[in-house]
Amino acid sequence: MKRLLPALLLLAAACKQKEYNADMLVKNAVVYTVDSNFTTASAFVVSGGKILAVGNADSLEQKYNAREVVDAQGAAVYPGFIDAHAHFYEYGMGLQEVNLVGTHSWPEIIDSVKTYSERNTDGWIIGNGWDQNDWTNKHFPDKAKLDSLFPVRPVILSRVDGHAAIANQAALNIAGVKPGQTINGGEIETNNGKLTGILVDNAVGIVTRKIPEPTPAMVDTALLSAQSNCFTVGLTTVDDCGLPYTMVNTINELQHKGDLKMRMYVMLADRQENYDYLFKHGIIKTPRLNVRAFKVYADGALGSRGACLLKPYADSAKWNGFLLSNPKHFEEIAPKIAAHGFQMCTHAIGDSAVRVMLKIYAANLKGKNDLRWRIEHSQIVSPQDIDKFGEYSVIPSVQPTHATSDMYWAGKRLGNERLKTAYAYKQLLKQNGWIPLGTDFPVENINPLYTFYAAVERKDLKGFPEGGFQSENALSRIEALKGMTIWAAKANFEEKEKGSIEPGKYADFVILNKDIMKVKGSEIPTTKVTKTYINGVKVYDKK
Numbered sequence: 001m002k003r004l005l006p007a008l009l010l011l012a013a014a015c016k017q018k019e020y021n022a023d024m025l026v027k028n029a030v031v032y033t034v035d036s037n038f039t040t041a042s043a044f045v046v047s048g049g050k051i052l053a054v055g056n057a058d059s060l061e062q063k064y065n066a067r068e069v070v071d072a073q074g075a076a077v078y079p080g081f082i083d084a085h086a087h088f089y090e091y092g093m094g095l096q097e098v099n100l101v102g103t104h105s106w107p108e109i110i111d112s113v114k115t116y117s118e119r120n121t122d123g124w125i126i127g128n129g130w131d132q133n134d135w136t137n138k139h140f141p142d143k144a145k146l147d148s149l150f151p152v153r154p155v156i157l158s159r160v161d162g163h164a165a166i167a168n169q170a171a172l173n174i175a176g177v178k179p180g181q182t183i184n185g186g187e188i189e190t191n192n193g194k195l196t197g198i199l200v201d202n203a204v205g206i207v208t209r210k211i212p213e214p215t216p217a218m219v220d221t222a223l224l225s226a227q228s229n230c231f232t233v234g235l236t237t238v239d240d241c242g243l244p245y246t247m248v249n250t251i252n253e254l255q256h257k258g259d260l261k262m263r264m265y266v267m268l269a270d271r272q273e274n275y276d277y278l279f280k281h282g283i284i285k286t287p288r289l290n291v292r293a294f295k296v297y298a299d300g301a302l303g304s305r306g307a308c309l310l311k312p313y314a315d316s317a318k319w320n321g322f323l324l325s326n327p328k329h330f331e332e333i334a335p336k337i338a339a340h341g342f343q344m345c346t347h348a349i350g351d352s353a354v355r356v357m358l359k360i361y362a363a364n365l366k367g368k369n370d371l372r373w374r375i376e377h378s379q380i381v382s383p384q385d386i387d388k389f390g391e392y393s394v395i396p397s398v399q400p401t402h403a404t405s406d407m408y409w410a411g412k413r414l415g416n417e418r419l420k421t422a423y424a425y426k427q428l429l430k431q432n433g434w435i436p437l438g439t440d441f442p443v444e445n446i447n448p449l450y451t452f453y454a455a456v457e458r459k460d461l462k463g464f465p466e467g468g469f470q471s472e473n474a475l476s477r478i479e480a481l482k483g484m485t486i487w488a489a490k491a492n493f494e495e496k497e498k499g500s501i502e503p504g505k506y507a508d509f510v511i512l513n514k515d516i517m518k519v520k521g522s523e524i525p526t527t528k529v530t531k532t533y534i535n536g537v538k539v540y541d542k543k
C-alpha cells in the first residue's frame, strides 16, 4: 500500500493535467491579443470555433488535450483583420471583368480583351481601369479594332475613373446610340458622322444600363473570388458598404452552405426598398452576417471635385462641389433610422458635407450616446466641427491609404490651409478615443497591411514622402492595429465576439511572417500573411 500511494497520486495528477479536450493549441507564438491591456501571450487554445484560453504553452498543454497543435515557430499572431469600409461584392464582380489598370497602350488593352474573351466565351465583355495619360499616344482610341474582333459580342471598357468609356458597335447598337446624338452632362463622340465608341460622363450610363443583371452563378463567383483574395491578406471580416437588400439572402445562403466563410457586416444602400425590407425584418444577425446599418451618400470624391466644400476649390474658382441629395432627404431618413434602432453610415468627404451631416446627426443623437453612427471617410473636417464627433459620439470611419493616394493632388484641390485638417486621423481618433480603419477597396488595394503602413508611416508604397505626409496625424502602431481589429469590430457592434484573441471570442486570427509591431517601417508593406483562420478553421496557408 505504501508503495502504491505515490503511484496513485502520480496517476491522479496525470489525469488532472489533461482536464479538457480542445480542437487546437497554437503555441510558440507572439500573440498580440489586443485585449484592453494590449497583453501579449505565447499560446492559446481553440475549441468549437472559439478561443478557449490564452496564456503560455506549458500551462495550457498541461490543462488541455488538443487534437491539433499549431507551432507558430516564433511568429507573430494577431486577431483576424477587419476592413471597416469596403465594397467586397463590387470588388468580386470586378475580378470577373477585364482588369486594365496599369496598361500602357491601346494594343496592350486589345490583347488583354482578347485573352479574356478566350477564357470567358459568353456575354458582355466589361473592362475597367485604362488611362490614356499612361500611354505614349495620349489620344482616346476608337472602336475599329474592337468591332473587327467582336462584331456581335458587346464590349465596354471604362476609363480608370469611370468618367469615360469606349464601347464597340455591338454595345452601341444594344443601347440605341446614334452618331451625333447629344446628352446633358455627357458626350457621345462622333467623328466625320461616325461613332468613335468614346462615351464621356453621362453618356457612359446609356450603355452600361443595358448590361444584363449578373446571373446567380456570377454573383456567387464574385463573392467567392473576393473571399479567396481577402483571405490571402488576412481579412476575416469585411464591411460591405451599400448593398441592395436582395444580396442579404444570397450572402446568407452562401454562408450557410459553408462556401462563403468570410464574416460580413452589411450596410444597405439608401433606397426605399432597403428601408422597407430592414425596418420590417429588424436586425439580421448570424455568426457570420450582421445587417443593421444603412449607407448614405452625402457627396462625391475630392479627386473629381465632387466633394462638397464650404469654400470653393483652390483649383476651380467658384466651384464648391455639391451634395448628392437635398439635405431634406437626410433630415427625413435620419429619424427613421434612429427610431428603428439602426446605424446610419454616411459617406461625407468635403467639409460642407461633413458639417451638414454632423448637424443632422446631432439633432437625432442629441448628446453622447452608444448608437455608433458613422461618417465614412470624414476626409476634410472644418476645425470648427471636429469636436462635434466627440460631443455626439459620431464615429469617423477612415481609410489611411486614401491619405497617401490623394496627397499628390489634395493640396491643389484644397490649398495649404484646408489641407491641414484633411486626413486628420489622429485628431479624429482623439474625439471618441477609438477609430475604425478600412480601405474602401476596390478604390484602394485590399491589403490591410498597407492600411497599417499608411496609418503609422503616412507614406505610399514608394516610401514617399520621406518624413510622412502630415505626420502629426500618424497613428501609433497600437492604435493602427486596434483600428483594424477591436475598434473595427466595435464600429460594427461586434467587439464582444471578435477583434481580439480572448476567451469566448471567435477564433479568427492571422499569422504573419514578420512582427508588424516591431519591424522597420519600410518593411511593413512587404510583410506577408502566412496563415489565416476563421472560426478555428484554416482558410489560407501561404506554404
Ligand SMILES: [Zn+2]
Binding pocket: 085, 086, 087, 241, 440
Ligand atoms: Zn466606399
